[in-house]
Amino acid sequence: MTGRRRIRKISSTLATVAAGASLAVGCGVVPGVAGGTADDTVTVMTWAPQDTGATNRPGMPALALAYARWVNGHGGLSGRRLKVLTCNDHNDGVTAAKCARRAVKENVVAVVGSYSQHADSFLPVLEGAGIPYIGGYGITTREFTSPLSYPVNGGQPALLAGLGTALAGACGAVTMVRPDTIAGDQLPPLLDSGLTAGGHPDATDQRAAEDATEYGGQADRALRSATADATAEGCVVPVLGDRTSTFMDSFRRARDAWPEVRTATVLGSVDQSTVNATGGASSPYEGSYVTSWYPVSTDPRWGPMKKVLEEKAFGDNRVDAADAGVQTTWIAYTVLKKVVASLGDGPVTADTVSGALDDGLEVGTGGLTPTLKWTFQSELAAVGFPRLVNTDVTLQVVREGRLVAARKGFLDTTDTLRAAEVS
Incomplete structure (x- = not known):
């Protein structure tokens, strides 16, 4: 021994x-x-x-x-x-x-x-x-x-680094909505590491209560922030676990007053049942990128x-x-x-x-x-x-109301995570 x-x-x-x-x-x-x-x-x-x-x-x-x-x-x-x-x-x-x-x-x-x-x-x-x-x-x-x-x-490090990499070339201003918790404090640098790798500025960090029953005010703030750059489509990234669907319900109602904004998140905050419950092909998740650790469930x-x-x-x-x-x-x-x-x-x-x-x-x-x-x-x-x-993640996308693979195989986030500054 x-x-x-x-x-x-x-x-x-x-x-x-x-x-x-x-x-x-x-x-x-x-x-x-x-x-x-x-x-x-x-x-x-x-x-x-x-x-x-x-x-x-x-x-x-x-x-x-x-x-x-x-x-x-x-x-x-x-x-x-x-x-x-x-x-x-x-x-x-x-x-x-x-x-x-x-x-x-x-x-x-x-x-x-x-x-x-x-x-x-x-x-x-x-x-x-x-x-x-x-x-x-x-x-x-x-x-x-x-x-x-x-x-x-x-974990969250690979998911968010991979998501940031995917959004860097697809979004204008990016706003992250995440829990106001100790675990939530660790999330923004991870998303930013992927954005930075793609030459994109850091996301706006927006904190939210983890157990809120509605997010009307948070949705308005996120939309205002994501549309700050009028030259490109903004992106809102809710990472609120089970409360992501609650946020998206408020977001759906608030976004009518704003230009089109892309949403993106990580598996664990959204899955196929969430997309179905929020409208399928007419869901606010339509067109959203979603990173996962694993292949699609099908x-x-x-x-x-x-x-x-x-x-x-x-x-x-x-x-x-x-x-x-x-x-x-x-x-x-x-x-x-x-x-x-x-x-x-x-x-x-x-x-x-x-x-x-x-x-x-x-x-x-x-x-x-x-x-x-x-x-x-x-x-x-x-x-x-x-x-x-x-460090591998898969990139998925909501297309016609279905969560499908956005690219073949896995994306290795090792190099991106090397640049992350997480305390």
Whole structure:
């Protein structure tokens, strides 16, 4: 056992003792297949906010539970039963830390395919216990700095850098509308890095309440700002998570008094269901660029995930195959499956899982991402993203009411992100 792993194991024991009694945080569990025993069970946790007034990601834990039912019905993870605990962080730092402490108490081997804006609250708890965080949503910078974080996508950094690159040659004045939160503060420099790479001035940074029920005033301000340059079509970029559709409802009503303005955003703030709900081909999203980490949901590479959903989540309206959170959770569990297989007949613990990943395990995802491999010094370590190993995004566009590929293949944002100034 290396010195680093020995320290991690000792930390795990101490953190488990320190966690004390379980705190009530609304967790669920899925049973395994017949034949599974406590000795050959792999226990993990997936968390996400649900039933809150701001961003919600119920599909992520729902997919995790469906995946566990499916994998346990097909022999488990290399013969081991998969047990999934779920937790609702309520978009709250205190509750996010409670979820992490429960993960420690339950002796999970990893937190997999999860979403939380409160990395500063939960990651120290996981780090103290040596528990890896596999496939976070990439909503916070710390997910790309923690040595126990193993992101499967480029998070908001890659999405916004790619979007800025796409908009640089297509827009006049650009206005970004984003949450007035700590996580939101990290977004403007990322969009600006792409705009700058294309020789475009920085976007106007417009803050908005994350949980507002209407954005009439914000929409008016954004339109006024985006039309400041009368020589070119302006662009408004709302990045408000679940509240993006609320903003667009206000935007639709406000834009009648202004010239045509293009909109653009990132997957996670809009998906096909959002376009449908806002008018389809007559939606204010028509013609909008949307960056994603993955291929469009109609791509055949999503076939295995859709098969699992059809078998184990049919009729569960929490799970949408086009949702970026659901897709991220699927890829994160793909990573977990490969890690467990790599351990053979050896023990599956938090230490051995992170050890396998740290030792250079390569994970293929069927073309949904590049081959994933985590190192301590990635190409983006110098600019504050040492754990960001997948810089690829896809560029999509809303055309005749459908979200389709705007270009073939992936766009690599590595060089653009090198120039980003994120604190």
